[in-house]
Amino acid sequence: ESEPQSRTPDFSSGNPLETRNIAFFSTNCVDGTARGIVINTGDRTVMGRIASLASSLEGGQTPISREIEHFIHIITGVAVFLGLTFLILSLILGYTWLEGVIFLIGIIVANVPEGLPATVTVCLTLTA
Numbered sequence: 001e002s003e004p005q006s007r008t009p010d011f012s013s014g015n016p017l018e019t020r021n022i023a024f025f026s027t028n029c030v031d032g033t034a035r036g037i038v039i040n041t042g043d044r045t046v047m048g049r050i051a052s053l054a055s056s057l058e059g060g061q062t063p064i065s066r067e068i069e070h071f072i073h074i075i076t077g078v079a080v081f082l083g084l085t086f087l088i089l090s091l092i093l094g095y096t097w098l099e100g101v102i103f104l105i106g107i108i109v110a111n112v113p114e115g116l117p118a119t120v121t122v123c124l125t126l127t128a
Helices: 046-055 063-092 097-110 116-127
Strands: none
Touching: 063 097, 063 116
């Protein structure tokens, strides 16, 4: 809370999130005096339970991340196929092995979509 709140030592509720006389970690006393009793520490506090619940969530893949990963696999397959095709064609046409490998690397690098993250971000922004 950004505004100062008055507190009393009276017990107001059994639920720690609803009671008015509990000061959480990093609570500042801006006026007057305060005396407190530590009732829990670490993961046994309300904030600790919230943190442990948030950290225990499994990070499953979202549908958009699955689609992007599928797209990347397709682009990778096409790039490698085209690179190998140009390597074979360059060897058939009489180029040296080194020149063929340069063709292979050039084709694979040329097929990397550098603007993919920006494109996905713009598309998601427009659809939101």
